[in-house]
Structures are given as structure tokens and as C-alpha cells.
Amino acid sequence: MTAATRRAERLALPAGLALTLGVLLVVFYFxxxxxxxxxxxxxxxxxxxxxxxxxxxxxxxxxAAGLLRDPLGVPAGVLGWLRxxxxxxxxxxxxxxxxxxxxxxxxxxxxxxPGAYLLARYEFRGRATLRSLTILxxxxxxxxVAVGFLAMFGQRGTLNDVLRGLGLxxxxxxxxxxxxxxxxxxxxxxxxxxLVSAAWETVDRRRLEAARSLGASPAAAFRDVVLPAVRPALxxxxxxxxxxxxxxxxxxxxxGGLRLATVEVxxxxxxxxxxxxxxxxxxxxxxxxxxxxxxVYLRYEARQAASRAGGEPPAxxxxxxxxxxxxxxxxxxxxxxxxxxxVVFVGPLVxxxxxxxxxxGGGFTTAYYHFLADxxxxxAAGTVKPLPAIRNSLVFGVGTLLVAVPMGxxxxxxxxxxxxxxxxxxxxxxxxxxxSGIVVGLGLLQSFVFGTTVFGVRLVLVGPVAIVAAHAVAxxxxxxxxxxxxLADLDPRLAEAARSLGATRLRSLTxxxxxxxxxxxxxxxxxxxxxxxGEFSATVVLAEGVKSVTMPVxxxxxxxxxxxxxxxxxxxxxxxxxxxxxxxxxxxxxxxxGRWAP
Amino acid sequence: xxxxxxxxxxDGLTVAFDDVVALDDVHLAVEPGEFFTLVGxxxxxxxxxxxxIAGFETPSAGAVRIGGVDVTGVPPxxxxxxxxxxxxxxxxxxSVRENVGYGLRYRPPPGGGARAERVTELLDLVDLGxxxxxxPEQLSGGQRQRVALARALAPGPEVLLxxxxxxxxxxxxxxxxxxxVRAIQQELGITxxxxxxxxxxALAVSDRLAVMHAGRLEQVGTPEAVYREPASxxxxxxxxxxxxxxxxxASVDPPTxxxxxxxxxxxxxxxxxxxDAVTLAVRPEALRxxxxxxxxxxxxxxxxxxxxxYRLHCAWRDRTLLVTADARLEPGDPVSLGVDAGDVHLLExxxxxxxxxxxxxxxxxxxx
Numbered sequence: 034m035t036a037a038t039r040r041a042e043r044l045a046l047p048a049g050l051a052l053t054l055g056v057l058l059v060v061f062y063f064x065x066x067x068x069x070x071x072x073x074x075x076x077x078x079x080x081x082x083x084x085x086x087x088x089x090x091x092x093x094x095x096x097a098a099g100l101l102r103d104p105l106g107v108p109a110g111v112l113g114w115l116r117x118x119x120x121x122x123x124x125x126x127x128x129x130x131x132x133x134x135x136x137x138x139x140x141x142x143x144x145x146x147p148g149a150y151l152l153a154r155y156e157f158r159g160r161a162t163l164r165s166l167t168i169l170x171x172x173x174x175x176x177x178v179a180v181g182f183l184a185m186f187g188q189r190g191t192l193n194d195v196l197r198g199l200g201l202x203x204x205x206x207x208x209x210x211x212x213x214x215x216x217x218x219x220x221x222x223x224x225x226x227x228l229v230s231a232a233w234e235t236v237d238r239r240r241l242e243a244a245r246s247l248g249a250s251p252a253a254a255f256r257d258v259v260l261p262a263v264r265p266a267l268x269x270x271x272x273x274x275x276x277x278x279x280x281x282x283x284x285x286x287x288x289g290g291l292r293l294a295t296v297e298v299x300x301x302x303x304x305x306x307x308x309x310x311x312x313x314x315x316x317x318x319x320x321x322x323x324x325x326x327x328x329v330y331l332r333y334e335a336r337q338a339a340s341r342a343g344g345e346p347p348a349x350x351x352x353x354x355x356x357x358x359x360x361x362x363x364x365x366x367x368x369x370x371x372x373x374x375x376v377v378f379v380g381p382l383v384x385x386x387x388x389x390x391x392x393x394g395g396g397f398t399t400a401y402y403h404f405l406a407d408x409x410x411x412x413a414a415g416t417v418k419p420l421p422a423i424r425n426s427l428v429f430g431v432g433t434l435l436v437a438v439p440m441g442x443x444x445x446x447x448x449x450x451x452x453x454x455x456x457x458x459x460x461x462x463x464x465x466x467x468x469s470g471i472v473v474g475l476g477l478l479q480s481f482v483f484g485t486t487v488f489g490v491r492l493v494l495v496g497p498v499a500i501v502a503a504h505a506v507a508x509x510x511x512x513x514x515x516x517x518x519x520l521a522d523l524d525p526r527l528a529e530a531a532r533s534l535g536a537t538r539l540r541s542l543t544x545x546x547x548x549x550x551x552x553x554x555x556x557x558x559x560x561x562x563x564x565x566x567g568e569f570s571a572t573v574v575l576a577e578g579v580k581s582v583t584m585p586v587x588x589x590x591x592x593x594x595x596x597x598x599x600x601x602x603x604x605x606x607x608x609x610x611x612x613x614x615x616x617x618x619x620x621x622x623x624x625x626x627g628r629w630a631p
Numbered sequence: 632x633x634x635x636x637x638x639x640x641x642d643g644l645t646v647a648f649d650d651v652v653a654l655d656d657v658h659l660a661v662e663p664g665e666f667f668t669l670v671g672x673x674x675x676x677x678x679x680x681x682x683x684i685a686g687f688e689t690p691s692a693g694a695v696r697i698g699g700v701d702v703t704g705v706p707p708x709x710x711x712x713x714x715x716x717x718x719x720x721x722x723x724x725x726s727v728r729e730n731v732g733y734g735l736r737y738r739p740p741p742g743g744g745a746r747a748e749r750v751t752e753l754l755d756l757v758d759l760g761x762x763x764x765x766x767p768e769q770l771s772g773g774q775r776q777r778v779a780l781a782r783a784l785a786p787g788p789e790v791l792l793x794x795x796x797x798x799x800x801x802x803x804x805x806x807x808x809x810x811x812v813r814a815i816q817q818e819l820g821i822t823x824x825x826x827x828x829x830x831x832x833a834l835a836v837s838d839r840l841a842v843m844h845a846g847r848l849e850q851v852g853t854p855e856a857v858y859r860e861p862a863s864x865x866x867x868x869x870x871x872x873x874x875x876x877x878x879x880x881a882s883v884d885p886p887t888x889x890x891x892x893x894x895x896x897x898x899x900x901x902x903x904x905x906x907d908a909v910t911l912a913v914r915p916e917a918l919r920x921x922x923x924x925x926x927x928x929x930x931x932x933x934x935x936x937x938x939x940x941y942r943l944h945c946a947w948r949d950r951t952l953l954v955t956a957d958a959r960l961e962p963g964d965p966v967s968l969g970v971d972a973g974d975v976h977l978l979e980x981x982x983x984x985x986x987x988x989x990x991x992x993x994x995x996x997x998x999x
Binding site for chain 1: 710
């Protein structure tokens with residue numbers, strides 16, 4: 034090995050870190066910072082005017098606007114409100130967003146907890162499969178899920194078909210808060226299930242036995258041993274769910290529209306109208322809030338990681354116990370829970386598939402798939418073509434992999450090194466988790482698609498590059514999240530042994546560490562690919578024009594464009610294609626992650 | 632092996648983590664071909680020293696020289712150092728042969744032969760000839776340890792560093808392997824630095840050893856010198872067992888000291904004056920049952936049977952004395968303990984504020 038090679042190898046990792054920071058700076062910090070700056074700079078002068086204007090506007094902040102408009106009038110206002118019998122206060126856009134996020138969190142916890150109990154305490158066929166299915170929602174494109182919900186709960190959806198068959202009246206769920214909350218629960222209840230059941234399974238049987246032998250009843254032992262282990266996981270899951278649903282965009286857009294707009298949807302509408310100043314102001318307030326939430330979450334999670342206990346979990350009970358199953362209220366409850374799960378989780382996906390091959394008359398048809406191909410042939414310029422959308426999605430996915438995987442590995446290396454510097458770096462590098470896709474898309478749009486002049490050089494990123502950059506920023510945290518724990522579990526002496534045997538830092542990484550975390554690395558890569566496939570928020574902002582349209586964006590256009598057919602057919606056909614491609618990523622994640630993940 | 636074999640020299644080595652000084656101005660010269668041991672309780676800095684020599688810790692001051700060459704700023708991969716870790720750190724995804732051959736990817740085999748031959752040679756050296764195709768998972772703890780040793784030696788390092796290599800093994804295997812390690816070291820004549828918290832192990836295998844405490848070297852010397860003439864209270868109580876008595880010089884001629892109201896005869900009082908504070912160290916085997924030049928009247932508190940001898944814990948004044956005895960005594964028996972001037976070892980200075988020693992002057996934590 035020549036000295037030059039070794040020198041190059043020594044530079045590789047610092048260069049990788051510099052490059053990662055550079056990419057983040059260019060496609061995340063700078064654009065987002067610019068959006069934020071725009072909110073407080075008017076005509077070259079720093080001003081809080083626009084921010085205060087939004088905060089004082091009851092349209093945005095509801096009853097809380099009074100706090101800023103007329104602070105002295107607050108006591109009188111509260112009294113008046115109490116005298117009026119404490120009617121529901123006006124929420125405003127921000128209040129409504131938080132309200133629906135809180136409801137969604139409650140629904141997710143309610144729907145997820147029985148699942149955690151089932152997975153942690155009962156044994157049955159398919160338990161392992163069910164467990165791995167709980168990561169499915171992460172990789173399902175949300176716009177596709179929205180189409181599934183339309184197909185399931187829409188006016189002519191599966192649910193109403195079934196109800197009609199039973200002689201019951203149709204229910205109107207579309208464009209209601211309920212269906213949005215339900216769709217959010219579809220996404221986040223599995224997260225609750227996964228985190229809580231994992232914590233539940235770390236409860237050491239011997240600690241339960243110790244409690245029982247010291248005189249605790251089963252209920253007391255549960256309260257004193259199981260609950261303290263499970264509560265932090267539940268809180269973590271609830272915090273994350275609140276954060277995700279606060280920033281949720283495609284689901285609210287597709288299932289609620291502007292009538293039930295959240296901050297994200299309103300923000301998107303401002304961008305579409307090119308009212309970018311107003312959008313920047315909204316983005317700033319939203320980002321301040323989500324960053325704060327993420328900070329709380331990270332602090333809480335870090336504290337929890339230290340107290341994670343290992344041990345042998347108590348033996349699981351069989352779920353089915355012959356006829357006795359029907360006499361045990363707990364088992365009956367779990368069976369009822371299974372029925373709910375089928376309606377909420379299986380229903381929308383099956384409806385999507387069924388709807389895509391069901392003609393207006395109810396018979397079998399392949400017309401919508403033909404439409405995908407015909408549209409391709411017949412489409413005039415300006416309409417959304419299906420095949421290029423599929424091709425774009427795959428190309429962007431691969432591009433995202435190439436950028437996000439090295440970035441994720443570098444971040445993981447920094448994160449596992451320990452020390453104060455690495456915590457700072459980790460925080461800096463994980464901030465993208467806390468900023469919504471719309472805000473990133475808006476920043477990229479303003480900074481690079483429109484062009485930016487840096488030191489006299491005009492920088493313009495073309496749409497596809499900007500999209501890949503945005504996808505990579507959204508995806509690399511998932512690579513890092515998979516790889517970091519695997520790297521942290523490695524004995525640091527392994528790398529040191531390699532170093533003492535003559536390997537450079539880069540070589541010890543490629544010879545020893547990466548092969549040993551290959552499973553986690555591939556799972557992270559599959560996640561990154563799936564995130565890119567499903568990313569909607571930033572893409573829809575950046576894919577102005579039709580050249581860079583991806584499957585999720587095409588899907589949304591098909592929902593909106595009723596001129597191409599009276600039914601959801603084309604959208605469901607496209608959704609099915611997207612589901613298939615995503616399913617392949619999911620199988621990859623499960624195969625690779627399932628073998629290696631704890 | 633080259634003609635002039637290198638040694639290791641530490642020159643004022645200081646390592647600080649944030650605000651904690653792990654190594655404080657350590658000066659040490661390890662002779663070429665020497666088997667040198669760093670021994671001390673956990674947290675004393677012995678592993679930090681080893682890691683600084685290997686290049687895994689950056690000194691905040693001082694220098695590391697290997698074979699007379701300053702390697703302080705040299706990255707680990709460019710130091711000719713072989714290291715064996717406590718948990719072996721074998722690469723689990725590589726076979727035994729690939730593990731042993733790993734260092735030869737980056738350094739040519741010493742003597743210029745083929746890589747495969749060198750691997751075979753090393754596997755034979757550690758007596759694992761037939762196990763080359765196994766994975767580390769398929770080996771016993773002792774076998775893994777030998778693979779780790781072969782892997783460290785394969786590229787022909789100038790220095791071999793052993794970081795508590797035996798502590799994960801059971802007691803019997805530990806004793807057998809330390810003989811093996813010592814034999815291989817002598818066969819190759821390689822400069823070796825061995826880190827252990829087990830003072831008995833340190834005494835058994837080393838040419839010389841250094842007792843470390845709180846980031847400093849307390850004493851450097853041959854095992855016999857360190858055992859017989861401990862240089863400090865810490866060494867006296869860490870290496871082997873000792874009974875420590877704090878007192879003052881009562882008279883210079885004849886040399887005596889008063890401790891706990893009792894007059895002890897001293898071997899000599901050279902360099903001392905009446906009234907100087909001193910600490911007397913008396914090994915358990917130097918306290919015999921029966922009268923001596925100084926006799927302590929004590930009561931047996933408990934008895935341990937150790938095989939060759941008995942170990943008595945005797946109450947004397949408000950403290951416990953350790954005594955080696957040939958015969959069993961029963962708890963509660965009164966006992967006269969004799970000590971002669973020649974068996975008293977004198978440590979200069981009186982009691983020292985030292986959090987790591989308990990009331991009886993033994994290291995807290997029971998590491999030894």
C-alpha cells in the first residue's frame with residue numbers, strides 16, 4: 034500500500050463529514066434559514082411585524098390571539114367566556130392543528146396499546162410477522178394511504194358498500210376530522226405498538242418474580258415493575274406521534290382539503306398562490322414549534338436510553354386456548370381488537386386493490402391499468418403521465434440512496450464517537466427530522482430553483498437535483514437511525530484491533546465495522562429508498578411542471594382531477610403500483626432488518 | 632527479529648479526559664525484550680497508558696518513544712505495535728486464519744515470506760494448527776485468546792501490548808495461559824507490556840513491574856523488590872497483604888517506634904530523627920503466633936483455611952491484623968503475635984489523606 038493511498042484514506046472520513054455538512058448546509062440549513070429570515074426581514078429591515086401580525090390574527094391563533102392584541106383585556110375576556118358557559122374556544126389554524134394532532138395521538142395510543150399488550154404477552158401463529166408489519170406504515174407513502182382511505186371510507190367506498198349490504202344507511206366520513214384522525218392512527222398506532230411492546234419485553238421476569246415473592250399482588254407487580262418500564266416508551270411514542278401528526282400533510286390535504294386545513298396545508302396553499310412571504314412567516318412559527326417538540330423528544334429519549342434494562346421476559350400465554358378462549362374476557366377483547374385492526378389497517382389497503390380493478394358498474398375491469406398505459410400514449414403536454422412518474426420515482430430513489438447512505442453512515446460514526454462534540458454534531462445533523470417537508474421544499478424552491486447568487490455566482494439547481502437533495506435530507510436520518518445502534522453495539526476494540534494491525538480508520542470501517550452492521554445498513558438503505566418513493570411534501574413543491582412528477586404527486590393529481598373519470602379508479606391503479614414497489618422495499622427491510630434488529 | 636530490539640519509553644506522559652487527569656507525568660523506560668507489567672486497581676491509569684502507547688489516546692503532554700523513535704503523533708496503524716484486548720476483539724465475520732492474517736493485508740510478513748505461510752506459522756506457535764477454518768464463535772475462551780495473540784504477533788510488531796488478556800477466563804485456565812504467554816514472549820524475545828489488576832499475576836510473570844495508582848507510577852522494580860520493599864503505603868497494601876501501623880520514631884539508638892501505644896523494634900533508623908512520623912508495614916507471614924521482639928496480645932476473630940496455611944483475622948486494639956498461621960485457632964481464642972525487627976518494613980511519612988485506602992490501610996474496593 035502506497036503512502037499516497039494511505040493519505041487519501043485518512044482524508045476520506047473527514048472529507049465525508051465535511052461533505053455531509055456541506056450538503057446539509059446547502060440543501061437544508063441555507064434554504065430553511067432563508068425561509069426563516071424572510072419571515073423577519075422586510076425591505077432589508079429586521080422586523081417582527083409579520084410574525085406578530087400572524088400571532089395576533091384570530092384566524093391563525095384563535096382565542097389566544099387576544100393575549101397579544103389586548104393583554105389587559107384577558108381577565109375580562111376569560112370572565113366573559115366563563116359567564117357564557119365556557120363554550121368551545123375558537124382554535125384558529127394553529128390551535129386546530131394542535132387539536133387534531135392531540136386527537137390523533139389519543140387515537141393512536143388507544144389503537145396501539147392493545148397491540149403492544151398482544152405482542153408482548155401472547156403467543157400465536159404469525160406473531161413475528163405481525164410484529165414486523167408494524168414498521169409497514171413508515172414505508173407506505175401517505176398519499177397512497179389517503180387514496181386507500183378514500184376507497185374504504187368514501188361515499189362509494191367499501192365501508193358504505195358493506196353497510197348498504199347490511200341494510201344500514203351510508204356514513205359520510207370524507208372531509209371530516211374523524212377520518213383524518215383515523216388515518217393518522219393508521220400511521221402512528223403501529224409506532225405505539227412497536228415502541229411499547231419492545232419496552233414491555235425488556236421487563237425481566239426475575240424482577241416480577243422478586244416483586245411477587247416480596248408480597249406484591251399481580252396487579253401491584255404490574256404497577257411497580259411493568260408500568261415504569263413501559264411508561265417512557267409510551268410517552269416517547271406519544272410525543273413522536275404528536276410531532277408527526279402536527280406536521281402531517283398529504284393525509285390532511287387529501288382527506289380534509291382546505292376546509293380542514295392544518296398549518297401545513299395552509300402553508301402549501303400559500304406557496305401555490307406564490308404568496309411566499311406569508312408562507313415564510315407561517316413556516317417560521319411552525320418550525321419553532323416542531324423544533325421545540327423535537328428537542329423535548331430527543332432529551333427525553335436520551336435520558337431513557339441510559340436506563341434501558343435487559344433480561345429474560347416472562348413467558349407469553351397462548352392466544353388461543355380452545356373453547357376456553359371464548360370465556361376469557363381478555364382474549365375476547367383481543368379478538369375484538371383484531372376486528373378493529375382489520376377494518377382500520379387491512380381495509381384501506383384491500384379497498385385500494387379492489388377499487389383499482391372494479392368498474393363503475395361493480396364488475397371486474399382492467400380499464401384503469403389500461404388508462405395508465407393509454408394516458409402515456411395519448412397525453413398531451415401538461416398532463417401527468419404515469420410511466421415517467423414511475424421512472425422518476427425509481428431514479429430519484431436510487432439517487433437518494435447514493436446520497437443518503439453515505440451521509441447516514443457518517444452521521445452514525447459521529448454519533449457513536451461520544452463526547453460533547455458528537456452530541457452537538459448529532460443535534461445539528463438530526464434537525465432535518467424536525468422541519469416539515471413543505472418548509473424544506475419551499476426553501477429549496479426559493480433558494481435554488483429560482484436561483485441564488487453566492488459570491489457573484491448564480492446557483493441554480495434543476496428540479497430533479499433539488500428533489501433528490503430534499504429526499505436525501507429526509508431519508509438519511511433513517512439510515513443513521515438504523516446504523517447508529519448497530520455501530521454502538523459493536524465492541525470499540527474491534528476497530529482498534531484493526532487499527533493496531535495497520536488498517537487506516539477508513540479501512541477498519543470497510544473491513545470490520547460495516548460488514549458487521551451490514552444488516553442494519555441495508556435496512557437503512559431500504560428505508561431511505563422507501564422514504565424517497567413516498568415523499569410528497571417537498572416533491573410537490575419542487576415538481577412544478579410535469580417533468581419531475583413522481584408517483585405520489587401523480588397520485589394526488591389523479592385524485593384531484595375528476596375529469597379523467599368519475600371514480601377513484603386511476604388513482605387506485607397508480608396507488609397499487611406504488612404499493613407494489615413499496616412492498617418490495619418493505620420485504621427487503623424485513624428480511625435484512627428482521628435478522629439483525631433486536 | 633532485528634539486531635537492536637526496541638524498548639518503550641514514556642517521557643512525562645500526561646493524558647487528560649475533559650477535567651480528569653488519567654495519567655499524570657509518567658516517566659518509564661521498558662527495556663528491549665522485557666516482560667513489563669503495569670498493575671493497579673481499576674481506574675489507576677494502566678489501560679490508559681497502554682492505549683497511549685498503542686496510539687488510541689492522545690497525550691496532552693509528554694512523548695511516547697518506541698525503539699528510540701518518537702511516535703507521539705503517529706496514528707495507531709503506523710506504530711509497529713501488536714495489542715491483545717481483554718475480550719479478544721476477534722473479528723466475528725472472519726475465520727481464524729483471516730483473523731490472524733488481517734494485519735498482513737497492511738504490513739508485509741516479517742522475513743518476506745508468503746502471507747499464508749506466516750499465518751500457519753503463527754497458528755502453530757499458539758498450538759491452534761487445525762482450527763484455521765473455524766470462526767471465532769466456534770472456539771473456547773482460551774482458544775480465542777490464543778488466536779488474538781497470534782493475530783497481534785503476525786505482522787511482527789516491535790512491541791506487544793496485553794490489556795488484561797486473561798481476566799475473562801476462569802482461574803485455572805488463567806494460570807495455564809499466563810505460562811503460555813510468558814513462554815511465547817521469551818521464545819520471540821519481544822518487548823511486552825502487560826496490564827493487569829491482579830497483583831499475584833503481576834508478581835508471577837513479570838521481569839519488572841510498575842504499580843500504578845491515581846494516574847501515577849508508585850513504584851517500578853522487580854517483583855521481589857516491589858514485594859519486599861514497597862516504596863509507599865499504597866504499594867505495601869496493594870501488592871500482597873500487609874498490616875500497616877502508623878507511629879513516630881521513639882528512639883534512634885536502639886531504633887524503635889511507637890505505634891498505637893506499643894513500642895516496635897525497627898531494623899534501622901537511618902536518616903530518621905526522634906519524633907518523625909513513620910508507617911510500619913508487617914506482612915501477615917511475618918506476624919507469627921508466639922512471642923517475638925515485639926509481642927502484640929490479640930484475639931482471634933475469624934479463621935480461613937487456605938490449603939497450605941491458615942489466615943487469621945485477629946482483633947488488636949481497635950483494628951484487625953492479618954496473620955498467617957500453620958495451625959487452626961478458634962474465634963475468641965487469645966493469641967500472642969510476635970514480630971521481629973528484621974520483618975518490619977519502614978515506610979516514610981505518617982498517615983496520608985488517601986480516599987482509596989480504608990481504615991486498615993488496605994485499598995478500598997477489594998480489587999487486589
